[in-house]
Amino acid sequence: MIESKNISLERAVLVGIVTKDQDEVKSKEYLDELEFLTFTAGGEVVKRFTQKMEMPNPKTFLGTGKIEEVERFIKENNIGTAIFDDELSSAQERNISKILNCKVLDRTNLILDIFAQRAQTSYARTQVELAQCEYLLPRLRGMWTHLERQKGGIGMRGPGETEIETDRRIVREKITLLKEKIKTIDKQMSVQRGNRGAMVRVALVGYTNVGKSTLMNVISKSDVFAENKLFATLDTTVRKVVIQNLPFLLSDTVGFIRKLPTQLVESFKSTLDEVREADLLLHVVDISHPNFEEHIDSVHKILGEIKSADKPTIMVFNKIDAYKPEPLSDDDLETERSKMHYSLEEWKKTWMSKVGNNALFISALNKENLEDFKKRVYEEVRQIHITRFPYNHFLYPDYDVNQA
Structure with a gap:
């Protein structure tokens, strides 16, 4: 449960379901994320409700008994908002509002509200x-x-x-x-991108709240807004970065999320033109998050939707300072070790080893392993530049860590 000392936070309950396609573990993960979204929007989660169902009730999302239980709790505890983890139809939203007699939001509505704030x-x-x-x-x-x-x-x-x-x-x-x-602004932005010349373009992509903006600030010495909340950055920021004497453009883009509303994917596709037109992607991952592999899959899915999945990519596993494997207690000696117990060194020997030197492990906040990061980015950007301008490669000697 996310705690806050702010007494003005809007009190809310969360509602989710367990189905054959979304088991209890998955449902809990989604509700954890929904709670973080609620906190980001300015709310405080008082209680969660879940129900096992084959499929959502087309009229009230939940079954009769469970919706009555939610209604009682809301009435007895002076709750102002009920937030549902899945998108509600207009009929469901109308029916639920009648029963609960409070503000009813779904995941899409909540994300839209956060986007409007940010x-x-x-x-x-x-x-x-x-x-x-x-x-x-x-x-x-x-x-x-x-x-x-x-x-x-x-x-x-x-x-x-x-x-x-x-x-x-x-x-x-x-x-x-x-x-x-939006079309008019897109044309203006397209002209701006065209005016940047032939510089190599690098884009930071990743799940929301993985530290892209923090990394952007460290590398470009810029002042991009960053905090430990979801969707801290909505607007694409582009900065000129020079590693040694090699300049390139680095852009920070909006973070992705599971169950991202269709309306937002469509509306923000133009913002992601920076990703489409990038020569190199830096896929930033919060390795301290227990579901970081699912986050990677979500990012790959959206990159596929905007036809950018095949671009050269370096995987940047961030927040190594916050990574803590689940310890095995003395009572768990017979329990088989799972991914949750892996050390960073053990993770590096998994599928990550196949990524080779395109898998980097850093802490942008504490500036750990940033020289290795700069060196790898320099090598990749230099190679792209040499391919584009074969006669200019003598301008960019091999990387010297002391001159970066």
């Missing part, structure tokens, strides 16, 4: 607003709860429906305008 530039705000409008459009019917006290069809076919259709038209027009605005 968006700093006009471009990021436009992208978030577009995603919010696309999320809102099919749910407008549920917003008109003041009409539901009128039973039957009388009064529901006239002004009420007209108001809803008017709102739908307004939202659709807003979506069209936002898409046009």
Whole structure:
């Protein structure tokens, strides 16, 4: 449970399900992440509810008994918000709100809220607003709860429906305008990228909260916002970096996450143009996180969606200072050692060994092994540059750690 001394945090409960496709372990992992998302958004999780089901109830997501249990707890403990780990349909959201009589959010809504808080530039705000409008459009019917006290069809076919259709038209027009605005900004950014010349481009990619911005600050000596919360960075930051006498462009991009809302993937694909156009990817991984292998898979999936999975990539396993293998107690002598008990040296002998010298282990925060990191990046950038400008390679001698 994430603790906070801030008494103004919004009190919330989390709701998830256990299915054949999502066992108890997986459900707990997702709820852990949902709790961190809630904390990032300014909430405090008071209790979690889970239920084993074949599939979510199409009307109320949970079964009748469990939704009543949640309703009792919310009423008795003055809870203001219920957050569901999966995306709710408009009908589910409407029905659950009636029963629980509190604010009802799903994972998508929560992430959109965090993005809205974190968006700093006009471009990021436009992208978030577009995603919010696309999320809102099919749910407008549920917003008109003041009409539901009128039973039957009388009064529901006239002004009420007209108001809803008017709102739908307004939202659709807003979506069209936002898409046009994004196209205009995309063209401007494309011109800016073209004006950077033929410098080698390197992009930091990875799951959210793995330390990309911290690494960016250390390497480029810039001041990119970084903190221990999800989605600390939304806007792509590009800096010119020089290792020894070799210059290149380094960009920090928005972090990825499991169950990333479709609306956000679509809205932020243009932001990821920096990744598409990069010559080299630095895939940053938080090796101290117990689910870092799943995070890697999630990043690979999104890189595939934006047609960047085949780019030259260096795996940067960050936060080695925070890595702590699960200890085996005296009572566990007969228990087979699993990945959770691996030391860093043991991890290096697993599939990571196949990555070869493209697997680096660092701590950006404590600046551990950063010289090895710089040397490897220098070698790769130099090779790309030589391939692009074969007559200029004499300008960039072999890496000298004392001159980096």
